[in-house]
Amino acid sequence: MYAVIESGGKQYRVEVGTELEVDLLDVEPGQEINLERVLLVADGDESSIGTPIVADAAVSAEVVRRARGEKLISFKYRPKARSRVKKGHRSELTVLRITDVRLGKKSAADEKRQADAAAKTERERLQEAAAKQAAADAELAAKLAKQSKAKTDEKPATRAKASATAAKSAPADEKAPAKSRTRAKAADTGKTAATEKAATKPAPKKTTRAKKDE
Numbered sequence: 001m002y003a004v005i006e007s008g009g010k011q012y013r014v015e016v017g018t019e020l021e022v023d024l025l026d027v028e029p030g031q032e033i034n035l036e037r038v039l040l041v042a043d044g045d046e047s048s049i050g051t052p053i054v055a056d057a058a059v060s061a062e063v064v065r066r067a068r069g070e071k072l073i074s075f076k077y078r079p080k081a082r083s084r085v086k087k088g089h090r091s092e093l094t095v096l097r098i099t100d101v102r103l104g105k106k107s108a109a110d111e112k113r114q115a116d117a118a119a120k121t122e123r124e125r126l127q128e129a130a131a132k133q134a135a136a137d138a139e140l141a142a143k144l145a146k147q148s149k150a151k152t153d154e155k156p157a158t159r160a161k162a163s164a165t166a167a168k169s170a171p172a173d174e175k176a177p178a179k180s181r182t183r184a185k186a187a188d189t190g191k192t193a194a195t196e197k198a199a200t201k202p203a204p205k206k207t208t209r210a211k212k213d214e
Contacts, residue, residue, distance in 0.1 A: 001101050001106070001111065002015040005037055006039055007023065019064065021093045021095055021096075032062055034061075062097045065095050066093070067095050071089070075087075
């Protein structure tokens with residue numbers, strides 16, 4: 001809902017929360033005032049146009065502070081008359097904040113409060129849902145980390161057990177070092193060669209005693 005008001009011979013479009021500067025009013029900062037010169041009130045597709053003002057319509061405002069406008073320079077010059085006049089001017093202003101726009105029983109401030117309450121409730125609900133989801137994610141992450149750590153701890157024990165089983169099931173000759181097996185094999189080969197050589201050596205000749213006497 002918005003309205004068009006008149007103040008100081010000027011028209012302003014305002015709604016709840018709008019701050020505007022109007023010509024100086026005889027009010028003090030912090031004071032609540034009613035602006036009764038309401039020329040138009042619109043609420044969605046419905047609008048009320050005054051002739052010249054809207055009946056049962058009013059705009060409430062809070063006086064924020066007094067201010068001064070920008071400095072304006074006025075300069076007059078008359079040629080060939082040696083006349084030059086320079087003046088400065090700053091307007092005295094009052095800053096207002098619109099607090100409510102009313103038309104009959106309708107109030108823009110009440111509607112805004114209800115909308116803000118609904119938005120706050122929805123925001124709190126979303127925050128609560130986000131907190132629950134974050135807690136669930138953290139719990140799942142901790143569970144997965146625990147399972148991963150348990151699997152990592154089980155791997156060395158499994159490997160050691162498998163090595164012990166393989167060593168126990170291996171034959172006796174495989175358990176011996178490779179160097180010892182090689183030496184034993186070489187010794188066996190040497191014995192076999194010596195035996196064969198002894199078997200192939202010719203027998204010594206026997207001489208009789210009688211023949212030696214001759």
